[in-house]
Amino acid sequence: MRLKDLAEHLGLSQTTVSRALNGYPEVNEATRRRVSDAADALGYRPNASALRLATGRAGAIGLVLRGADELGPHMSEFLSGVGSHMAAQEIDVLVATVASHAEELAAYRRLAASQKVDAVILHSPTTRDERAELLLELKIPFVLHGRTEIGHPVAWLDIDNAGALERATSHLLDLGHRRIALLNGLRGQTFAEHREQGYCAAFADRGLTPDRGLMANGVFTDEAAFRTAQAMLARRPAPTAFLAGSMMTALGVFRAIRQAGLELGTDVSMIAHDDVFPYLNADNMYPTMSTTRSPIRQAGARIADLITQVLAGKPLEEVHELWPVELVLRESSTRVRE
């Protein structure tokens, strides 16, 4: 039984039947009841296509991932948060995976044309994000996880990366460290630029200048961090402290420290950024890891909530949330060795 069949049976247009079933006010009560009774009697269940043509709502939020690798530990924690919020509302998350930046833009165009999603979560923004501009042009509502500067208001939620790195760097400087390695994200990514600003500000506050050779940009994997930290530890003078961009980065740095015959928390200090993965607990490490801490799962849940608000008509200018980041001091950060 399709919408068309039900409409023919009733002698009404498909649009009227669909609106009746979806409780639109322009359909009078008698008609609504007649349609509803016939639907029950004939066992008609509206399908999503019919529903969507009538209501203009897809019941899904889109997320485009560039490369299968992007669904790593950070994204899956984030998506867990999104899912936990959406589940209660029977809203699904449509994940499209693409292979390149060009394909990514094409995927947003495809989502817009197909009307498969009501809104999009835009993630990992660059300082001037072309995708955000495209989404505005395509008129797809979206909430940005992070920030970008594109000259139009957008809805966003971000953590205070600059503040977090300024505090962590200041703490290491107070402990007497001067050669502090920064293992940061890729250049151009807003969060990495903000972290670098915070790091440099802490040095500048004390009239100091950081060593550019200790500022690295790369992906947040154990392997990349291991190679970078290994190369840095081979320099003379070597760094006495590390700021690791993620817990995966911290694992690689830890391995390089151990392989160099050094001990974390005595010979070398480290503070890592912790997005709070249930399976990788900073408190359970040996030594326990000092962190800048902000649960990425909570950010996902909140962004899902903000999307609901944007779809309900909340002005984009009012959807700006900057979350503070905790500095949690544990055993891995200690006074510099003389």
Added chain:
Amino acid sequence: MRLKDLAEHLGLSQTTVSRALNGYPEVNEATRRRVSDAADALGYRPNASALRLATGRAGAIGLVLRGADELGPHMSEFLSGVGSHMAAQEIDVLVATVASHAEELAAYRRLAASQKVDAVILHSPTTRDERAELLLELKIPFVLHGRTEIGHPVAWLDIDNAGALERATSHLLDLGHRRIALLNGLRGQTFAEHREQGYCAAFADRGLTPDRGLMANGVFTDEAAFRTAQAMLARRPAPTAFLAGSMMTALGVFRAIRQAGLELGTDVSMIAHDDVFPYLNADNMYPTMSTTRSPIRQAGARIADLITQVLAGKPLEEVHELWPVELVLRESSTRVRE
């Protein structure tokens, strides 16, 4: 411009216009060309709802997660594989998160009614999986990651869990271990039952009986594994070897071994099951970890491929793949200490 508007402009039915645009053979060439030219001239782009009403294809594969926690490291690696295959075909993955078993069944019914997906990936099956029976009843095509016994043919891909555990257990028995702890998945899950069968078979082959007190069932987190291993190591006699169900389990066992003042690879041995996470490499651990190894990402990519084949009409009886599992010996498994 909607399908309806285009149809009115041409004086044709929406069905004819839709079929013309989608290349259905029952529309003659002259009409197809007239529709196509009008669509171009008027800037009409078919939306997914219209396309789907015409073609019966949603262009998406469904995946239902029970609880946000289910999108952990295993599922995200698996989904990366699915996504890498689907990307090339512009097929999306629709993720629905639910809070309970009852809601999970309701979600499949909802997906069936809404026609939002063409097929479903069913994962983490129990030995007699109610969800598989429901999907057959709802006539949603699906491929199972794992196996179940429900008396109807289903399409599945699984790894040889029984064989993997039999080999790993045999190896530890050959090294002289007799008190071998098995940290397994939850009871009733098919893979956990298969692993237990393999473990018991290796003992039985040698006329030995395993100690039931060393067989634990739980979730694969660092924390759960730590507590279980800690309790087992406090027993007298204590286990001399561990079979860890996942790399997350291995991290927790490793921590318990260290906290008991013991050394992995000398005092205690361990073989872990490795689904191959890019950020947690068995080769990079100290000591390096012996593993039973099967990349879960490849399983995801292959299941996506099998779904395409099932949708193309391949009989379910022909879609059965049992993948062998490698045993990779490294430093964590050594001869039992006298």
